[in-house]
Amino acid sequence: MTNFSYCVPTKIVFGKGVEEQAGQEILACGGKKVLLHYGGGSAERSGLLGRIERSLEAAGLPYVRLGGVVPNPRLSLVREGIALCKQENVDFILAVGGGSVIDSAKAIGYGIVHDFDVWDIFSKKRAPTGCAPIGAVLTLSATGSETSASTVITNEDGWLKRSGNSEYIRPRFALMNPELTYTLPPYQTASGGVDIMMHTMERYFTAPADAELTDRMCEALLKTVIHNLPIALANPEDYNARAELMWAGSLSHCDLLNAGRDRGDWSCHQMEHELGGMFDVAHGAGLSAIWGSWARYVYQHNIGRFAQFAVNVMDCTLDFAHPERTALEGICAIETFFHSVNMPTNIKELGFTLTDAQITELAHKCAFDGTRTIGSFQTLNEQDMAAIFTAAR
Amino acid sequence: MTNFSYCVPTKIVFGKGVEEQAGQEILACGGKKVLLHYGGGSAERSGLLGRIERSLEAAGLPYVRLGGVVPNPRLSLVREGIALCKQENVDFILAVGGGSVIDSAKAIGYGIVHDFDVWDIFSKKRAPTGCAPIGAVLTLSATGSETSASTVITNEDGWLKRSGNSEYIRPRFALMNPELTYTLPPYQTASGGVDIMMHTMERYFTAPADAELTDRMCEALLKTVIHNLPIALANPEDYNARAELMWAGSLSHCDLLNAGRDRGDWSCHQMEHELGGMFDVAHGAGLSAIWGSWARYVYQHNIGRFAQFAVNVMDCTLDFAHPERTALEGICAIETFFHSVNMPTNIKELGFTLTDAQITELAHKCAFDGTRTIGSFQTLNEQDMAAIFTAAR
DSSP states (O other): OOOEEEEEEEEEEESTTGGGGHHHHHHHTTOOSEEEEEOSSHHHHTTHHHHHHHHHHHTTOOEEEEOOOOSSOBHHHHHHHHHHHHHHTOOEEEEEESHHHHHHHHHHHHHHHOSSOTHHHHTTSSOOOOOOOEEEEEOOSSSOTTTOSOOEEEETTTTEEEEOOOGGGSOSEEEEOGGGGTTSOHHHHHHHHHHHHHHHHHHHSSSOOOOHHHHHHHHHHHHHHHHHHHHHHHOTTOHHHHHHHHHHHHHHTSSGGGTTSOSOOOHHHHHHHHHHHHHOOOHHHHHHHHHHHHHHHHGGGGHHHHHHHHHHTTOOOOOTTOHHHHHHHHHHHHHHHHHHTTOOSSSGGGTOOOOHHHHHHHHHHHTTTTTOOBOSSSOBOHHHHHHHHHHHO | OOOEEEEEEEEEEESTTGGGGHHHHHHHTTOOSEEEEEOSSHHHHTTHHHHHHHHHHHTTOOEEEEOOOOSSOBHHHHHHHHHHHHHHTOOEEEEEESHHHHHHHHHHHHHHHOSSOTHHHHTTSSOOOOOOOEEEEEOOSSSOTTTOSOOEEEETTTTEEEEOOOGGGSOSEEEEOGGGGTTSOHHHHHHHHHHHHHHHHHHHSSSOOOOHHHHHHHHHHHHHHHHHHHHHHHOTTOHHHHHHHHHHHHHHTSSGGGTTSOSOOOHHHHHHHHHHHHHOOOHHHHHHHHHHHHHHHHGGGOHHHHHHHHHHTTOOOOOSSOHHHHHHHHHHHHHHHHHHTTOOSSSGGGTOOOOHHHHHHHHHHHTTTTTOOBOSSSOBOHHHHHHHHHHHO
């Protein structure tokens, strides 16, 4: 087991009706003026925004609104939010939505407390030194952004999708009502489920490390999602299935599941970020389209690990004489599962075909113009990335 | 899944040599003068206290020392610590030891910030309103007190063992170096392992609730302890086995494992507290001596739950036609495991025999003179408790 630090101070309030505690929780954090940040019109139409506004009003909290966050949230709206918050003296940001809204809120939080342009943090030109406090009312089980120290923003100038991680941005609280996910379209539910699984798998397939409890908890979480995602798709108002997915989403990305090993592989995430920056695909669907090609490219690097996944997560039977067969069976089994929830297992199934030139461009961008490698399970250079994009197209 | 809140802000720093960060972590918490609280002479003789003192000195932190904490920590020493801290203007308590030392530190922390006698909190006469900040350098994998909101203190006046739980007492940080547990006697290692398992099992055997991810994580943790405890006993310096036990101990008692269900059954803990108050047994060994008798007394209340435990934790084969057989097989299997690590499965194996009068007294005390019932898996009254003590003797 490798040395690690673990600290997730985010207060989780989980269950029916918890969004109505928003005002009180912001007061408890010392917030005085709130940016209510959200996505499209569904939060408005469903009455959710109204309930939250009444909660803020009951707590005596003034607020301003900024909607319009889109999947793969944009730098332009972040900059607009920063200007608005500075003008209105906002000191607390309440994100109402899924990971895109929370990520956008985190970026605005960065911008409020720094004098330089916020993109400098995402392009790694400058290190952040703080962030305005964030709270979240979660409406989508997927990214785990409600408890994570991560944010990913897309810069429309070049369609660069970049992360800006630090402990400063971890939300102070997350209000998690599974009922708020009942109305999600099936595709978004499934894409979110895959995202949850991938946050776990990126931590599971890493450089070798003895971390048995962490392994077993990863396996527990993956099996829970595999069991409950089809239930939620068949019956969108199954509270327990929605609740399992929502809780799994938070635990998958709060660093609990890499305790005692390195911080994860993240190759598929980094490649998907390029794809998502160029084509605007749903994040989980993009991961689903790439993972099998990544797995077949790297599995021989540690066959035992893929066999463990096959047996402990996908319930395959271990072929002791030929564990590589079990490893491949596990990869097939999860692709079968992805298909069963209408998620793609190649890029064509995302709805478009990559040209050779696009693959070259994606790999070049993901390798930061040839200056970085990615991955810890197996280190990948620009050529490896191009090979995986090619296998996945 | 039932509604729940979850917030564990304790900062975990885990790995080799982390005790040397004590001074810096206390500074980060704003501590200015420290009570260094510990147990017997082993921390002194091993050089651990010296290393920590150098860390405090390097951080410019003055400190006073108070040793002498014993298992089932005593109220008299807590009162001595409170007087010392008030006299010396101590504002931070660093516990160096296992659960007893940390529990004692929490009680002292309560005492510093309240004007009334600290036992009033444990006897439920008064509710706590705060606690001085606590940090821990852990030397024993067992109670999970390093991340928990629990403390248990024994009042020598009547030998009453009582808990005084609140969020105020959760440690600010826990420095966890598995190497510090290498020198534990085998009996303490095993007793600690059982305690970790029982913190999980008290949360697993509760009133019915759909909480699949929580169930699976409980099972993951129990299997990890069952795998690693024998390894640590066979080779006390196996770093990974010691690390798995230490991390499992923290996760078992930080409320992660009752997310979405009620807060646990705790019958065995409450009965063992009376036993420990009267006879001063090692906590885990006391739990081990009682659990099987409790399980056989209550299992018919929810056979499916005990069958799930048997199959998913103890690797029994489910007898679909007679699941009660599987349930009983699981109880036998864990008793076999307890015996394999030299833990008792009845009170005689603890080294003494209970008289009828003692059983009556234990049950009467545990039922708060007949005024309370215990348990959530099955509610137990004073007569039930006496029956279980009788079966266990």
